[in-house]
Amino acid sequence: MEYNFREIEKKWQQLWKERGTYKVEIDPSRPKFYVLDMFPYPSGAGLHVGHPLGYIASDIYSRYKRLCGFNVLHPMGYDAFGLPAEQYAIQTGQHPAVTTAQNIKRYGEQLQLMGFSYDTSREINTSQPEYYRWTQWAFLKMFDSYYCNDKQQARPISELIAAFEQNGTQGLNVACTNELSFTADQWKAMDEHKKADILHNYRIAFQGDTMVNWCEALGTVLANDEVINGFSERGGHPVVQKKMKQWQLRVTAYADRLLAGLDTIDWSDSLKEIQRNWIGRSEGAQVFFDIDGLDEKMEIFTTRPDTIFGATFMVIAPEHELVDKLTTPENAAAVADYLEQTKKRSERERIADAKRVSGVFTGGHCINPFNGRKIPIFISDYVLAGYGTGAIMAVPAHDSRDYAFAKHFGLPIIPVVEGGDLSVESYDAKEGKLINSEFLNGLDVKEAIQKMFAEIESRGLGKKRVNYRLRDAIFSRQRYWGEPFPIYYKDGIATPLREDQLPLELPPIDDFRPTEKGEPPLARAKNWCTPEGYPYETSTMPGFAGSSAYYLRYMDPHNDKGLVSRKADEYWRSVDLYLGGIEHATGHLIYSRFWNKFLYDLGYVVEDEPFRKLVNQGMIQGRSNFVYRISGTNKFVSFGLKEQYDTQPIHVDVNIVNNDILDLDAFRAWRPEFATAEFILEDGKYVCGWAVEKMSKSMFNVVNPDQIIEKYGADTFRMYEMFLGPLEQSKPWDTKGIDGAHKFLKRFWRLFTQREGNFMISDEKATPAELKTLHKTIKKVTEDIANFSFNTAVSAFMICLNELGDCNKREILDPLTRLLHPFAPHITEELWTSALGHETSIFDAKMPAFDPDHLVENSFEYPVSFNGKLRFKKELPLGIPNSEIEKAVLADDNAAKYLDGKTPKKIIIVPGKIINIVI
């Protein structure tokens, strides 16, 4: 009986569906385990072989945990709002909802083919009102909250209003955009507009002016992580800086907790490091400098207050608010000119000539508060408006950027730390003795920094302060295909809807472009206003909104009373294993943690961190094939001979190439222009060249899982993807090699059917050797799954079959089938019921237990070839003490010769063998 994978896989996928095999419910009698994949954005191209890598790994883990007795939640869904569907709609007029639904259907079919154990009754789709209602709900909660630094917690905004009425801003320690100061009376005297404005300064979801990444081609703003080197992540369009009023989320309020939380979760060090860098915490001092001739002070941030005696000038960002006041009439023209110049330079250009020094003198001066010296104030775009206070004290002797600036403008350079050669470059190191610094002289840098913190505070010049690189998340997009904000404008004041008015559904429109006035497409919607006629917000939420709390929704996907019920949340708690790509390190994985912590503060969820363990699967790249056309002809020369001709490489569809050998007929049929192609072969074959590239249609290197499954079956596909290499590693897809995995399954099948061609299982007792092989495999595979080392687990199965020969004993095959099930669910399910005769699904079986008794080595050998002098091989029974082994070694003739009368210093013994004898 042949291994008919097509029939078997179809049969079981059907049965699983009918029986609802993978449906899970809360079950307090069993421990829970939550395994989640980062849900896909359903693109029009469908899945290629790279996408399922993580899904296969998580499915293996889910099934394994289930077989270990856990109640496993393993859901899947779709991140369905997003730019590509909208871009497609602009081009074709097709409503994004329509194309998205089509794509989801296609994805669902493809996923189904791979035999995943998803509870499909929990499937979610972020673009459906039943789902995004809760995204809007969370937004309302954020709008209605501020962050209290003392309590380290989000609190209702009403508390803050009460505090303002009592004491104004007196004694306030809360997260805010700008430090404001007013009394209770002033607060009470403000009108509604003013109060609303002030509150935006404190809300966790708030509106405010900010420099944004504006993408003209897409007609929308983008978050920092959506911009790559000045181009949009999606589409690769240029992005410029622009000041705009935008909805934002006060992620910065959580910076410290986001940082601290990293120590409590089981993520890779490299990923944690990326997040730490992204948050970019730095300790320093806020210092106020007097401005010569002005009443105001210049606030700066520095991590090196110890170098303040070396500050020979100040630099402010072009966008700094004091620019106008500082500029003296004689410098006005030059300053205006410079500002004009920097405005024109896009972010990209600024990055491109990061090394070019540019700047202009304002004419204004600051007074160094420690030595009273007057120092000039410059404007330069190397100081960023968005970081710190947008102003710095420049210490050219100990900061390379300040050094370059000082050299360029001929400014004085005063060393204040010993070391380095200032004629060549600045000395940036954080070590050495202080000089030229009055009371700091002789101190070590680290001591001096601490001393200065104290001095600055005691002299009332400023405070010790922590600064973050992390910015508040810009939360609005001038686009159609996203969640509408549950906000309307009453007399121009942003007003939230009530919770019972949710969801605010996305209205239908038929033209998806921005309006002529440059408003977002939603402005085209008819009656986009409340029943009273107040207009709704026309921008929509960004891509990360819907994916920030989706893991909570899976716990209780049909609840219409809340995002997740307390009961479901208390049972499922948080994701135990999260699988996905590293590309979400600074986007989704930050926002989700923020979102979860916010809900935690409000008491809606019980866990502070959403993803306990996270594994980043590598990316699967494409392996492109090339043919070599002899220039100006329709003749193609095989790879090995191409040097003899003048050729051009041409991408060829990898699906008509097998093991780098071109299928000539298929090639001629591929495209009309190749119908008459001629070939120069080597050894009768046309060998193609190859290269590793991104998997994409234009490279003709997309391998479709459907085709692989059609040819080899899902079980083979699953095993082969795992066998390809370590899960975390990126690697090119190469179909060649899949035969090995397929051969393994055929051999496995044959063990059950080898005699007569029908299933035939022997009830004979297994030999010790067979048991040893079985238990060795159980041990290895179990450990490998726990370590996410699926490639070595697959190897272990192959070794197991090599060792078993044609053993068809139940005592071996029954546990082996269970062990293999997570990897190859269809074939094992079939064999479990048909060949082994079990009545219940193998998915409800138990993982075989590993018994160390069967692993006992039966002999101790010491084949040693040491320095080419000592050679012997003896067998000793295992389990004897080391002293006995040593005695046996000393009694050996060859060893005696080698030792030549000397006593060995040490005999190095590891289980099963002697490694070395040291004289």
Next chain:
RNA sequence: GCGGACAUGGCGUAAUUGGUAGCCGCGCUAGACUUAGGAUCUAGUGCCGUAAGGCGUGGGGGUUCGAGUCCCUUUGUCCGCACCA
């Protein structure tokens, strides 16, 4: 520039975590069965050498009885951040 990861046969990789380097698979070679095989099975396959033997984990150095593994140095590849004060 800063931070991180990696480097092993023709290829993907493995190595009990400091203990016989190259497991498993692909590919290749030879053979068996077969009308045929892109099926199956057997044997071989790191490199040089007929062999004995020698050499081998990017290069150089070190620690150790012993290093793919640890340390220093160097080269190369990939990734993250990038004027972050």
